[in-house]
Amino acid sequence: AYVKNVRFMTTRLDGAEAVCQIAIRSTFTEPRTLAVNLTLAPWNFEGQGLELSTEAYLVPGINVMSVRLNIPDPHLWWTWDMGTPDLYTLRIDVASPDGILDTYRLRNGLRTIEM
Numbered sequence: 001a002y003v004k005n006v007r008f009m010t011t012r013l014d015g016a017e018a019v020c021q022i023a024i025r026s027t028f029t030e031p032r033t034l035a036v037n038l039t040l041a042p043w044n045f046e047g048q049g050l051e052l053s054t055e056a057y058l059v060p061g062i063n064v065m066s067v068r069l070n071i072p073d074p075h076l077w078w079t080w081d082m083g084t085p086d087l088y089t090l091r092i093d094v095a096s097p098d099g100i101l102d103t104y105r106l107r108n109g110l111r112t113i114e115m
Contacts, residue, residue: 002026002094003104004062010110018074018110024065024092026102028058035095038067043087043107045075077109085109 004025012019022038036056041049050072056065075086092104 002028002102003092006090006092006104006106008090008106008108010112013074013076013110013112016073018071018076020069020071020110022067022069022090024067024104026058026063026065026094027061028063029060031057031059032096033057034101035093036065036067037093037095038069039091039093040069040071040088041091042075043089045084045086047075048073049088071110074110077111 007023009021038052087109090106093100094102
């Protein structure tokens, strides 16, 4: 597997949009330019998903790529006693011209914590 871990952070929420930062940590043995395709889809509710594609030049060793997602009309995650715990599935495909090299899936809710 090329993708080692993914960090999904909701950085801003308002009624019309959520802004999320996704950090993708990967390892490679040779330098190459690869396509990175992200799909965010509702997991336990009906709604609209989104897709984002980009290219990344990756060097041998550990690489960290950061991607920003703007999610219109977000469904938020709530605790069971406060509302509906809506979740999204994030799928990351890393691909070369020959096909998909790795796929990583993560289920996540959109939320922030304020004190």
